[in-house]
Amino acid sequence: MKGVWFRKCLRLHDNAALAHAAAAAEADGELVVPFFVLDPHFDRSRVGINRFQFLLESLKCLDTRLRSEHRSRLLVFRGAPEAVLQRLFEGDGRFKLGSLFWERDTEPYARERDARVEALAKQAGVHTAHFSGHTLLDIDSVVAAQGFKPPISMSGVQAMVAAAGPVKEPLPVPRLPPLPADGLEVPDISELYADAPTSRCFPGGERHALARLRAVCADAGYVCGFEKPKTASTGRPGKPWEPSTTGLSPYLKFGCLSPRTAWHEVARCQRGRAHSKPPQSLHGQLLFREMFYVLGACVPNFDKQDGNRMCKEIPWGENPEMLTAWAEGRTGYPFIDALMRQLRETGWMHHLGRHAVACFLTRGDLWQSWTVGRDHFDKMLLDADWAVNNGNWLWLAGVAPFSAPYFRIYDPCPGERSSLNAEQTGEFVRHFVPELKDMPARYIYKPWTAPAAVQKSAGCVIGRDYPAPIVDHKAAREANLARFKAALEGSKSGHMPEKFGAAERDPGPMQ
Numbered sequence: 001m002k003g004v005w006f007r008k009c010l011r012l013h014d015n016a017a018l019a020h021a022a023a024a025a026e027a028d029g030e031l032v033v034p035f036f037v038l039d040p041h042f043d044r045s046r047v048g049i050n051r052f053q054f055l056l057e058s059l060k061c062l063d064t065r066l067r068s069e070h071r072s073r074l075l076v077f078r079g080a081p082e083a084v085l086q087r088l089f090e091g092d093g094r095f096k097l098g099s100l101f102w103e104r105d106t107e108p109y110a111r112e113r114d115a116r117v118e119a120l121a122k123q124a125g126v127h128t129a130h131f132s133g134h135t136l137l138d139i140d141s142v143v144a145a146q147g148f149k150p151p152i153s154m155s156g157v158q159a160m161v162a163a164a165g166p167v168k169e170p171l172p173v174p175r176l177p178p179l180p181a182d183g184l185e186v187p188d189i190s191e192l193y194a195d196a197p198t199s200r201c202f203p204g205g206e207r208h209a210l211a212r213l214r215a216v217c218a219d220a221g222y223v224c225g226f227e228k229p230k231t232a233s234t235g236r237p238g239k240p241w242e243p244s245t246t247g248l249s250p251y252l253k254f255g256c257l258s259p260r261t262a263w264h265e266v267a268r269c270q271r272g273r274a275h276s277k278p279p280q281s282l283h284g285q286l287l288f289r290e291m292f293y294v295l296g297a298c299v300p301n302f303d304k305q306d307g308n309r310m311c312k313e314i315p316w317g318e319n320p321e322m323l324t325a326w327a328e329g330r331t332g333y334p335f336i337d338a339l340m341r342q343l344r345e346t347g348w349m350h351h352l353g354r355h356a357v358a359c360f361l362t363r364g365d366l367w368q369s370w371t372v373g374r375d376h377f378d379k380m381l382l383d384a385d386w387a388v389n390n391g392n393w394l395w396l397a398g399v400a401p402f403s404a405p406y407f408r409i410y411d412p413c414p415g416e417r418s419s420l421n422a423e424q425t426g427e428f429v430r431h432f433v434p435e436l437k438d439m440p441a442r443y444i445y446k447p448w449t450a451p452a453a454v455q456k457s458a459g460c461v462i463g464r465d466y467p468a469p470i471v472d473h474k475a476a477r478e479a480n481l482a483r484f485k486a487a488l489e490g491s492k493s494g495h496m497p498e499k500f501g502a503a504e505r506d507p508g509p510m511q
């Protein structure tokens with residue numbers, strides 16, 4: 001039997017592992033066994049309910065397609081992958097794998113897991129074959145190539161992709177033999193989580209991924225005119241929860257959508273038309289993704305401050321109350337709170353929103369380490385992606401060689417001319433922060449400046465119905481700029497300043 005181990009790459013299109021398994025099975029007259037392993041490592045402590053639901057929906061979609069189009073199905077095993085695979089190598093009475101196919105995964109956890117499974121396969125005499133498909137390029141080959149230099153700019157990543165030749169065309173869906181088997185169904189979320197999912201904007205699965213891509217590419221004007229910094233951080237008019245960008249990230253994260261398919265569909269839209277260019281364009285966004293995958297694969301300790309050559313050493317503070325207020329959307333800054341509540345409720349946030357809340361947590365206002373923000377994102381985002389999340393947090397904390405200058409700090413109360421591109425009617429805030437639903441638009445991002453009578457008639461007295469700002473932005477900004485500068489100067493002279501004490505850390509609440 002040829003096993004196809006789905007991990008990411010939850011799709012039938014452009015799936016090299018599946019295509020090779022199907023071809024080998026046809027040649028040998030064997031069965032193909034498509035399966036997924038629900039690994040207890042990814043439990044409630046690591047994965048928010050909305051992302052788990054997205055995963056289960058994606059598995060369900062895969063199972064449905066396999067059943068309806070191939071008379072096959074997806075088997076879902078539960079347990080540590082090594083234990084499950086060991087049983088399948090030895091034969092569990094129903095299935096005994098002679099070979100195993102999978103898509104390579106460059107995340108550290110996946111690399112270690114796969115090395116252990118590879119060793120077990122070798123012992124059992126099971127043939128394994130793995131393929132690149134989660135990125136435009138084969139990341140391991142790129143990193144191993146002679147003369148490889150880690151790309152830290154768009155021109156660097158463009159040169160790297162160009163040197164690899166044209167992005168491969170996606171593979172078609174292969175023909176699979178039927179697989180008669182009962183049991184081992186995709187579970188329902190209620191078996192695994194006590195509460196209920198709250199995200200409704202992104203139904204999981206390959207069908208939705210391809211439909212979303214089709215909808216995006218049906219509007220060639222949108223694709224050709226796409227300039228990321230000009231898209232709104234606050235959703236679409238009348239639908240503040242709807243992404244103004246493509247909303248493809250959860251599908252790319254789980255591999256419901258092949259990045260090569262997305263790349264070529266965008267290229268088809270652009271052909272023969274004037275269009276935007278990287279870094280702003282849609283190809284530019286996919287290239288940023290590629291850049292972080294390459295850095296994640298070649299920079300030791302990419303997810304840490306210590307021992308990470310892409311990270312400047314900064315003596316961040318530690319204030320659990322501030323971190324919780326930020327994570328729960330209770331900072332008293334309505335724009336920040338609306339974004340953080342959007343993340344909790346929907347599992348998604350616009351890129352500029354991520355800029356705003358990451359800057360606010362780190363060098364901008366709260367002076368907390370980028371790693372604690374990264375961890376919260378890692379749990380709550382539908383699209384949480386090890387390489388991309390770490391790379392962007394390094395960027396936003398101002399500590400990486402590819403970061404914008406550390407002294408460019410976002411104002412958490414965005415006005416009309418802010419590069420955060422936030423709408424000014426208050427619709428976004430009112431949707432996600434209902435305490436402020438009757439606050440007039442002119443005070444929506446600074447409700448503490450509303451006269452007492454206005455607060456009273458809006459049913460939202462600051463400090464009682466909605467928090468006062470957790471810090472005074474202006475004072476926090478000045479203090480943090482000085483700390484950052486001192487840390488950079490200290491590291492140049494070899495003397496790092498001590499961590500700042502609590503009193504010094506908190507510029508104090510704003511009245």
Ligand code: FAD
Pocket residue numbers: 228243245246247248249250252253282285286288289290292349350351352354355358377381383384385386388389390392393396
């Ligand atoms: P679009 O603008 O439509 O872009 C299309 C695709 O390009 C995205 O789906 C994504 O796969 C890729 N892409 C876009 N922007 C970036 C970027 N800056 N870096 C790498 N790839 C990009 N994105 C994730 O997919 N997973 C994460 O865990 C993640 N964490 C982030 C953390 C922070 C602090 C910040 C600032 C950004 C993070 N991003 C992450 C990048 C970016 O915000 C999201 O990819 C994007 O907002 C997803 O929406 P979209 O699909 O509509 O993007």
